[in-house]
Amino acid sequence: MxxxxxxxTTPDAGTPPxxxxxxxxxxxxxxxxxxxxxxxxxxxxxxxxxxxxxxxxxxxxxxxxxxxxxxxxxxxxxxxxxxxxxxxxxxxxxxxxxxxIGYLFQGGALFDSMTVYENLNFILNRHADLSEAEARERIEETLAWVNLEHTGPQYPAELSGGQKKRIGLARAIILExxxxxxxxxxxxxxxxxxxxxxxxxxxxxxxxxxxxxxxxxxxxxxxxxxxxxxxxxxxxxxxxxxxxxLKRSDHPxxxxxxxxxxxx
Amino acid sequence: MASSSGFVTLILTRTGELALFAVEFFRRFWRRPFEGRELIHQMDEAGSKSFLLTAVTGLAIGIVLAMQSRGTLARFGAEAVLPNMLALSVFKEIGPVFTSLVLAGRLGAGIGAEIGSMRVTEQIDALEVAALKPFHYLVVTRVLACAFMFPILTIWTDIIALVGGYLESLLSAGMDYRIFISTAFASMRFSDLILDTGKTGVFGLIVGLVSCYMGYSVRGGTREVGQAAMQSVVVSSLLIILADVLIVRLSLLLFGGV
CATH class of the missing domain: 3.40.50.300 (P-loop containing nucleotide triphosphate hydrolases)
Known part of the structure; x- marks a missing residue:
């Protein structure tokens, strides 16, 4: 079946869910x-x-x-x-x-002219009201969370595909x-x-x-x-x-x- | 027949899109957010990395123009006005147009390729979803940087071209630099300098807008990025020549000739 x-289950158009x-x-x-x-x-x-x-x-x-x-x-x-x-x-x-909303792009979409640290700081700097020390702490915590705490000074071109995805994920969650x-x-x-x-x-x-x-x-x-x-x-x-x-579905x-x- | 009508449609579509892109720029560039830091970075990128290229261009222009003109002027016994002729040619036309065409090649291709590759690797989308207003960050800063730096680089090229002309005069005729300078600027008006150098600000706007549009509108992959870079140079160069004709004609109508 x-x-x-x-x-x-869709409600009427125009009504908030x-x-x-x-x-x-x-x-x-x-x-x-x-x-x-x-x-x-x-x-x-x-x-x-x-x-x-x-x-x-x-x-x-x-x-x-x-x-x-x-x-x-x-x-x-x-x-x-x-x-x-x-x-x-x-x-x-x-x-x-x-x-x-955080968005993880297929290829990571990291800004390739910036280091990993700058990628994260760029967004944080524009949207979060944090001091430099607080921003640094947030970035280090986030990089540690994706187990890539030592990649801060590296450029995206120096990372593997899996690392790019994880840095992309770190960037997606930096604003919580x-x-x-x-x-x-x-x-x-x-x-x-x-x-x-x-x-x-x-x-x-x-x-x-x-x-x-x-x-x-x-x-x-x-x-x-x-x-x-x-x-x-x-x-x-x-x-x-x-x-x-879905696996048991009989839809061809x-x-x-x-x-x-x-x-x- | 069908392909030629398709080509015409494509040209018209792209022209319309470019016009809308330019309108969007003028609608947004004076509004927040002001990306001052990125603007300075782009001015540095456009300026400091072009100084050597434009200096070589200027030196070549000055030397060649002096060598070519000397014989012709000598035939009419007017060799003494060479510095004057050289300065007028360089400051009024050759300097601004040559510099702008050289910069269209260097900056236009760079901007078209950079923004195009950011488009295909979804970096522009990433800026958009992070609420970072990519049009302001990428387009406004680059277009303004071109508009500001073209006149500065043109003055630099003009000066180097005069140096080249003087070196040629020194080696060929042993001309004293004080005579060269006083003759060069004898019939030059300050208003000429302002107008003829100022028009390169318009050329800078053209190069910035065309290159950013070509990069921003890339769809596809690396092949399209290459095309965007090439089209940035070709279209910018053509528009610079067209704009030069219009500006010169307009200035003659408004201010008269020298």
Whole structure:
């Protein structure tokens, strides 16, 4: 039996979602030219939980997550974050919402003209009212948290792929956000690094109560971090539930995606 | 036929986008946040690293112009006015345009490639989601740095070109430097200097805006970054020449010739 989709629980358009729903997308459509990437996505994420959106390459997973921080505007539909309709926000109002969200980019997106320390300090310096000593302490604590305390003077080009992801994660949490968005957090990493990054993500949820959405097609990562999984196919979420429920789905695309995993 | 109409559409689209980008710059550059530190950094990047290149350019201009003109002027018995002719040519036209074209190559390609690679590696998106206003941080600072540094570098190039011209005169005719300087500036008006050097501020704006737009609008990968760098130089150079014609024509209409 196919698990229920988020669409079935979507409230009326224009009404803010309940307080325990931190992120909600309602009937989101997005096209690029004549290519329809999202064709009506409905997604709700509860406070303090980790949602994972899975799907094949090129199905629009990154497009979906970019709507939450308004790097992309929906052609149609609503995007709600902590009770605010962000697709209608602009300028400083939108920035205030963005400051409550940390974003881990697929390649880390570290500023390559700055050292690791400067990458973190750049954001902290602009948005946190801290003295130089306090900022230094926060940066050192954050680097220690991702087990990369000695990388401060290094440039991103000197780091490995896994280290870049962890520094990207450190930068995403430096302002202590309430929400984290992960775009392919473990793609291209070896299994040991996948586990390291995935466990850091679960620690953020368990220790800091952070609500998150991760976009991934990495099953190992999904197994470690998922509270609720969603499957994106042909521009819409065709299944939502626990990862095990998705694995047991008889939807042909899910069976194809999970392969032998789904038969276990 | 279809491909030529597609090319025309592309040119028109890109021109429109560039115009909108320029409007966005003028709408935002005087508003907060003011990235003073980054502006100074970019002025240093644009200026200090271009001093040698523009000095070599200026020296070559001065020496070659003096060598080429000496024979022609001698035929009319007007060799004595060489410093004067040299100064007028350098300060009014050759210095500003040559310097701007050289800087379009050096700075335009650098800015186009740097911002383009930041786009494809999602660094601009990272600035955006961190509420760091990338347009102010990346675009406004670079465009203003170009607009401020072009006139300064042009004056520097002009002076070096005169030095080159003097060296040629010294070696060819043993000219005294006091005679050279007094003759060079004999018929020069201060207003000419201001206008002809000031127009390079416009050229700097053009190079900054075109290069930032080319980099900012990159979609794709490293190939597109390379194209952005190349197009920054080509379009900037063409627009500098076009703007020069317009500014000279306008100044002749408003202030008359020398």
């Amino acid at each position: 196919l698990p229920e989709t988020a669409e079935q 309940p307080d325990d729903i931190v992120i909600e997308l309602r009937d989101v459509h997005k096209s690029f030219g004549d290519k329809h990437v999202l064709t009506g996505v409905d997604l709700s994420v509860e406070r303090g939980t980790s949602a994972v959106v899975m799907g094949g390459s090129g199905t629009g997973k990154s497009v979906l997550i970019k709507h939450i921080v308004q790097l992309l505007k929906p052609d149609r539909g609503e995007v709600w974050v902590q009770g605010q309709r962000v697709d209608r926000l602009e300028g400083d109002e939108l920035d205030r919402v963005r400051l409550r 956000p309430e929400i984290l968005l992960y775009d392919e957090p473990t793609t291209g990493l070896d299994p040991i690094s996948v586990r390291t990054v995935s466990h850091l993500i679960t620690r953020l949820r368990d220790e800091r109560g952070i609500t998150s959405i991760a976009i991934t097609h990495d099953l190992l990562c999904a197994e470690i971090i998922t509270d609720r999984a969603h499957f994106l196919y042909e521009g819409t979420l065709v299944a939502s539930g626990t990862l095990d429920e 695309e899910l069976r194809n995606f999970f392969g032998d995993e789904g038969l276990r």
